[in-house]
Amino acid sequence: MTAITGVGAYAPRFRITSEAFEDAWGQFHAAGISEKAVPSADEDALTMGYEAATRALEAAEADPDDIDWLAFATSRPPAAEDDLTARLGAMLALSESATRHAFTGSTRAGTRALWAGLDALEADATTALVVAADAPQGDPDDGIDHAAGAGSAAFVLERDGPAEIVDRAEYSAPYPGTRFRNTGEDETQGLGITQYDRQAFTETIGGAVAGLEDEPDPDAVAIQAPDGKLPYRAAGAAGVGTEEVRAAATVHDLGDLGAASVPVSLASALADGYESVLAVSHGSGAGADAVVVSVASKTDRSDSDVPAVTALEGDGPLTYAEYLRQRGIVTTGPPSGGGAYVSVPSWRRSIPQRYRLEAGRCSACDALSFPPDGACDDCGALADYEPVELAGEGTIEAVTTISQGGAPPEFAEQQARSGDYAAAIVALETDSGDETVSVPAMGTDADPAAFGVGDRIETTIRRIYTQEGVTRYGFKIRPAGE
Amino acid sequence: MRDAYLVGAGQSDYGAFPAESYRSLFRTAFDAATDSVPKGLEAGDVDEAFVGTLGVGGRQLGLSGPAVTEHVGLDGVPTTRVENACAASGFAVRQAVQAVKSGMADVVLAGGFEIMSDMSSDATKYWLGVSGETEWERLSGTTFSGVYAQMASVHMEQYGTTREHLSRVAVKNHENGAKNPHAQLGFECSLEDAQSAPVVADPLNLYHCCPTSDGAACALIVSEDVVDEYTDDPIRVAGVGAGSDTVGLFQRDTYTGIPASQRAGEQAYEMAGVDPDDLDFAEVHDCFAIAELLAYEDLGFCETGEAGQLIESGATEIGGELPVNTSGGLKSKGHPIGATGAGQVVEAYKQLSGNAGERQVEAPTRGLTHNVGGSGGAAVVHVFEREERRSSRNSSAHRAREKEQEVSA
Numbered sequence: 001m002t003a004i005t006g007v008g009a010y011a012p013r014f015r016i017t018s019e020a021f022e023d024a025w026g027q028f029h030a031a032g033i034s035e036k037a038v039p040s041a042d043e044d045a046l047t048m049g050y051e052a053a054t055r056a057l058e059a060a061e062a063d064p065d066d067i068d069w070l071a072f073a074t075s076r077p078p079a080a081e082d083d084l085t086a087r088l089g090a091m092l093a094l095s096e097s098a099t100r101h102a103f104t105g106s107t108r109a110g111t112r113a114l115w116a117g118l119d120a121l122e123a124d125a126t127t128a129l130v131v132a133a134d135a136p137q138g139d140p141d142d143g144i145d146h147a148a149g150a151g152s153a154a155f156v157l158e159r160d161g162p163a164e165i166v167d168r169a170e171y172s173a174p175y176p177g178t179r180f181r182n183t184g185e186d187e188t189q190g191l192g193i194t195q196y197d198r199q200a201f202t203e204t205i206g207g208a209v210a211g212l213e214d215e216p217d218p219d220a221v222a223i224q225a226p227d228g229k230l231p232y233r234a235a236g237a238a239g240v241g242t243e244e245v246r247a248a249a250t251v252h253d254l255g256d257l258g259a260a261s262v263p264v265s266l267a268s269a270l271a272d273g274y275e276s277v278l279a280v281s282h283g284s285g286a287g288a289d290a291v292v293v294s295v296a297s298k299t300d301r302s303d304s305d306v307p308a309v310t311a312l313e314g315d316g317p318l319t320y321a322e323y324l325r326q327r328g329i330v331t332t333g334p335p336s337g338g339g340a341y342v343s344v345p346s347w348r349r350s351i352p353q354r355y356r357l358e359a360g361r362c363s364a365c366d367a368l369s370f371p372p373d374g375a376c377d378d379c380g381a382l383a384d385y386e387p388v389e390l391a392g393e394g395t396i397e398a399v400t401t402i403s404q405g406g407a408p409p410e411f412a413e414q415q416a417r418s419g420d421y422a423a424a425i426v427a428l429e430t431d432s433g434d435e436t437v438s439v440p441a442m443g444t445d446a447d448p449a450a451f452g453v454g455d456r457i458e459t460t461i462r463r464i465y466t467q468e469g470v471t472r473y474g475f476k477i478r479p480a481g482e
Numbered sequence: 483m484r485d486a487y488l489v490g491a492g493q494s495d496y497g498a499f500p501a502e503s504y505r506s507l508f509r510t511a512f513d514a515a516t517d518s519v520p521k522g523l524e525a526g527d528v529d530e531a532f533v534g535t536l537g538v539g540g541r542q543l544g545l546s547g548p549a550v551t552e553h554v555g556l557d558g559v560p561t562t563r564v565e566n567a568c569a570a571s572g573f574a575v576r577q578a579v580q581a582v583k584s585g586m587a588d589v590v591l592a593g594g595f596e597i598m599s600d601m602s603s604d605a606t607k608y609w610l611g612v613s614g615e616t617e618w619e620r621l622s623g624t625t626f627s628g629v630y631a632q633m634a635s636v637h638m639e640q641y642g643t644t645r646e647h648l649s650r651v652a653v654k655n656h657e658n659g660a661k662n663p664h665a666q667l668g669f670e671c672s673l674e675d676a677q678s679a680p681v682v683a684d685p686l687n688l689y690h691c692c693p694t695s696d697g698a699a700c701a702l703i704v705s706e707d708v709v710d711e712y713t714d715d716p717i718r719v720a721g722v723g724a725g726s727d728t729v730g731l732f733q734r735d736t737y738t739g740i741p742a743s744q745r746a747g748e749q750a751y752e753m754a755g756v757d758p759d760d761l762d763f764a765e766v767h768d769c770f771a772i773a774e775l776l777a778y779e780d781l782g783f784c785e786t787g788e789a790g791q792l793i794e795s796g797a798t799e800i801g802g803e804l805p806v807n808t809s810g811g812l813k814s815k816g817h818p819i820g821a822t823g824a825g826q827v828v829e830a831y832k833q834l835s836g837n838a839g840e841r842q843v844e845a846p847t848r849g850l851t852h853n854v855g856g857s858g859g860a861a862v863v864h865v866f867e868r869e870e871r872r873s874s875r876n877s878s879a880h881r882a883r884e885k886e887q888e889v890s891a
Binding site for chain 2: 340341342346347350370371377397398399400401402403405406407408409410411412421423424425438439440441442448453454464465472474
């Protein structure tokens with residue numbers, strides 16, 4: 001048997017309401033969505049995947065070294081060609097020899113990743129990490145974009161645990177044209193043939209559920225939600241009630257989460273304590289996966305609750321104009337330039353620091369240096385460094401808010417999109433909290449005014465900048481505690 | 483070791499000059515410098531040259547020294563380009579002093595230049611802050627305004643320094659710059675203007691930041707063996723000090739001072755055998771208003787943490803106890819990166835030779851120049867001292883020169 005032993009979920013803090021769209025457009029094309037999450041300019045599927053994955057690992061109390069199988073699913077990979085699982089694995093400090101798979105090409109990718117994880121555990125994997133993250137994007141004036149939200153979920157799978165996967169089935173039938181993005185295109189589109197689209201949706205979902213060994217009787221149904229109406233229309237085909245669909249629905253508050261739609265709903269249902277959950281995805285093409293999760297009843301197990309760490313609340317309301325800026329729709333991209341070049345190979349050398357805050361302990365004087373390179377900051381010795389991973393928490397020592405015009409041009413596009421930002425020097429702590437080492441870091445996830453000298457912070461990983469077409473990821477800071 | 487003397491110095495106007503090139507600006511500065519030598523100095527007299535430039539825009543990045551010295555006719559003279567960010571030509575002056583003191587040269591040109599205004603504003607931005615720590619500091623989203631703002635945030639937190647103190651630096655330096663015909667921003671500003679300008683990197687607003695500038699400056703350093711051939715009013719390079727530090731602020735032990743400046747200042751005072759109290763004026767590196775306040779403390783003009791009170795007291799205004807940045811400083815006179823250090827020496831020369839026009843400090847005998855690279859990765863300090871007038875022993879060798887006038891071209 002296979003089971004979920006840890007759940008993580010994340011949604012960006014920025015939110016926009018359907019009213020803001022109505023103010024801008026006179027109407028809102030995404031039925032049943034009252035508010036949705038919007039990724040910040042420094043977020044993408046990879047960083048959101050990291051946010052959910054760290055939470056799932058924390059919930060499962062899993063050591064990254066124990067993960068021997070990783071899957072990352074998204075319909076919007078930040079690079080169309082370039083396996084991002086290598087970077088995701090490095091951000092999470094997984095073993096270099098862990099098996100990695102990327103799933104994309106459809107909103108069904110999230111459950112495909114889960115499916116493959118189940119297969120892997122039935123073969124020789126022992127601890128799998130399934131990560132789904134997405135932020136769909138369409139043309140600004142159509143329903144796909146109006147519905148497009150952002151979020152991520154991650155699951156740690158093991159052979160035994162509180163939430164067992166008891167049944168699964170899949171179904172496919174050809175339905176071209178319902179939702180697609182051709183090579184080289186940025187915006188997902190659909191032909192918008194209403195009855196045809198619905199038929200594709202309900203036939204595949206119904207087919208997958210019908211393929212299950214036992215007819216499910218779920219308390220909650222995590223069902224693909226391209227908007228806030230379709231999941232309910234498909235309830236009949238899935239043989240479930242609308243109340244159960246509502247129980248796991250995240251679309252009303254987060255929008256269409258694409259390949260993360262069903263994973264985030266499943267994570268949310270498990271976090272909310274539902275004991276029998278049916279998860280049914282749909283991806284254009286078309287196909288569907290149905291997975292039944294059963295949480296052992298509390299009388300059977302001492303710790304039946306599924307460990308979950310979720311961060312799905314928002315606190316940053318956006319106007320429609322801010323939404324266009326944040327998503328880069330009305331900005332012109334970074335200026336071309338000259339100086340202060342950091343080559344990709346030099347960047348790669350610093351990945352242990354960028355992703356995992358690896359400082360160094362001087363073998364001559366025991367003081368910490370960051371980055372651990374060259375002469376010791378403390379004693380000046382050109383000695384070797386013993387790697388020390390910092391804890392990702394600390395205190396602001398010096399800080400400024402960079403206004404428009406004050407940013408290096410590498411950050412001009414980000415600043416045009418997300419506005420002024422904090423730039424600080426922070427004293428990051430070791431695990432024990434006994435020692436600190438100073439590092440410069442950009443603020444994220446909060447207004448720049450939320451960063452003051454003496455304030456507590458924590459680190460996360462975000463997009464730093466893109467140069468020569470290659471996006472560089474690294475740590476940033478945000479106020480401690482979410 | 484032989485003594486070194488400053489016998490001439492001159493600069494181009496600082497500003498934005500679409501019709502000029504780095505070579506033509508350097509030539510203007512070179513001509514002004516040689517013209518300022520009381521008994522005259524010919525290109526053929528120069529034994530060696532040191533030229534400071536960062537290379538903003540990436541124009542002649544290699545061999546940028548010979549590119550200007552050959553242009554002004556220093557035919558075949560060994561030239562070395564000195565790069566230490568904004569302290570490039572301060573260090574070029576130091577190299578000139580070393581060459582003279584070592585006995586390897588008798589007449590040395592120390593100059594600097596930069597062109598910063600002939601690119602699109604986007605392209606310019608790529609070059610600002612290139613002397614910050616690139617891999618970590620810059621990629622946390624800062625250029626120098628951000629790094630100096632971080633220093634200001636801590637100085638304000640620790641010592642109660644205020645935004646008004648920062649603005650007072652701008653008001654003072656603009657008042658001085660308004661009296662300097664070479665100044666780029668030669669206008670006065672009110673405290674209200676300097677308080678209400680748009681924020682660049684909190685707490686620093688536009689008036690707390692120096693402009694980007696085109697310009698060139700040259701200084702002529704000669705040995706004690708030949709000084710009499712050039713002047714009867716010798717100005718001795720009494721003290722030289724310099725220091726380096728980590729390029730990134732985050733790797734230093736303090737954010738409220740610049741250790742390289744402290745080291746440079748102490749060395750220069752010791753070599754000159756003087757204290758800060760013995761100075762009659764100082765040109766300090768005020769790339770940002772907080773930098774001038776830090777310099778007050780690092781160079782011992784006041785106690786640590788008291789720079790705010792010092793600027794507020796008026797002691798550093800012309801007519802005060804220790805006038806600072808009589809030229810207008812980087813803030814008002816301008817900051818063509820590679821020219822700045824030599825440009826400070828131009829002001830010291832003018833003040834000590836009594837040619838500083840409306841901004842003349844009364845009968846000064848000793849002045850200091852302080853030039854910082856980046857946020858403090860390099861710093862250099864010079865103390866110049868006017869000696870007693872000598873009787874002319876060698877006046878026939880060079881043409882006599884009329885007393886220099888402050889010129890506006």
